[in-house]
Amino acid sequence: METFTKKRTLGAQEKKGLPIRDVLLIGILLAAGAVLKFFVGSVINFGMKPNFIIAMYCLIILLIKPRLLEAAIIGILAGAVCQFFPGQPYINFVSELTGAAAMCLLTKLPLEQLKIPVKTLCCTFLSTLVSGFTFIGVMYVLYYSGMDITPTPLAIFMAIIFGTACINSIIVQVLYIPLKLALKV
Numbered sequence: 001m002e003t004f005t006k007k008r009t010l011g012a013q014e015k016k017g018l019p020i021r022d023v024l025l026i027g028i029l030l031a032a033g034a035v036l037k038f039f040v041g042s043v044i045n046f047g048m049k050p051n052f053i054i055a056m057y058c059l060i061i062l063l064i065k066p067r068l069l070e071a072a073i074i075g076i077l078a079g080a081v082c083q084f085f086p087g088q089p090y091i092n093f094v095s096e097l098t099g100a101a102a103m104c105l106l107t108k109l110p111l112e113q114l115k116i117p118v119k120t121l122c123c124t125f126l127s128t129l130v131s132g133f134t135f136i137g138v139m140y141v142l143y144y145s146g147m148d149i150t151p152t153p154l155a156i157f158m159a160i161i162f163g164t165a166c167i168n169s170i171i172v173q174v175l176y177i178p179l180k181l182a183l184k185v
Contacts, residue, residue, distance in 0.1 A: 003047055022064040025183070027073060028054040034081050039084075053078050054131050055168035058124040061103045062176055062184055068104050075100025075168040088149060091138045099131025125165045134160030 014183045018026075033056030040052065057078045061071055066130035075097040106126055112121040136157050 009175035018064065018070060020068065021183075022066075025064065026060050026077065029060050030081050032056055032077060033078075034084065044083045050177060051082070051164060052064035052129075052168070052171070053081055054096070054128050054164070055101050055124065057096065058103050058127050058168060059172045059175055059179070062107060062120060062123070062172065063179060063183060064103060065107065065185075068101060071100045071104030072097055081143060088135075088139055091135055091142075094138050095135035096132045098134045101128045102130040120173050120176050121169045125169045128168045129161060131166065132157070136161070 030053060033053035036055075057074050060066075060074055066074065071112065074105035076093060078100065079093035082096065083089065105124055106123040107119070109119075109123075130135035136154070139149060139151055143151045
């Protein structure tokens with residue numbers, strides 16, 4: 001009886017989905033962002049509360065390095081969490097989606113070549129601006145199309161967006177290195 005043997009080859013499988021560790025990290029950090037938004041936003045309130053959920057999804061994207069589709073899903077989840085807070089309903093789905101997609105794309109830029117650690121700060125700052133300007137844009141489009149929305153004056157929004165972008169950049173910069181070391185990513 002003849003025995004035939006075939007040569008075995010192992011192929012690398014493409015990454016499909018996120019590991020459970022990353023899914024848990026997403027849930028924990030988005031929950032932390034919601035808690036910060038609720039408690040700190042209760043103390044600091046200038047007509048609109050700062051959105052710390054943006055800082056958390058920026059941190060998540062820096063830590064787990066998702067693909068664009070996964071980052072978009074993280075943004076949609078962040079938008080869903082924002083629905084539990086007072087404000088204009090449903091606009092956060094669009095603004096957080098664009099902010100998370102921007103963060104994902106910005107993290108792909110080769111900013112490590114610079115001598116100072118600016119990637120975390122710059123990416124978070126710009127992503128927060130993208131999210132904030134998208135929010136303003138959608139809100140004003142809805143307002144001018146006849147929806148029953150009361151827009152906040154643009155000058156107040158600008159102060160909130162740039163202030164939130166600065167705060168988010170600092171929060172993410174402070175948390176990124178310890179979390180990166182703790183998670184060994």
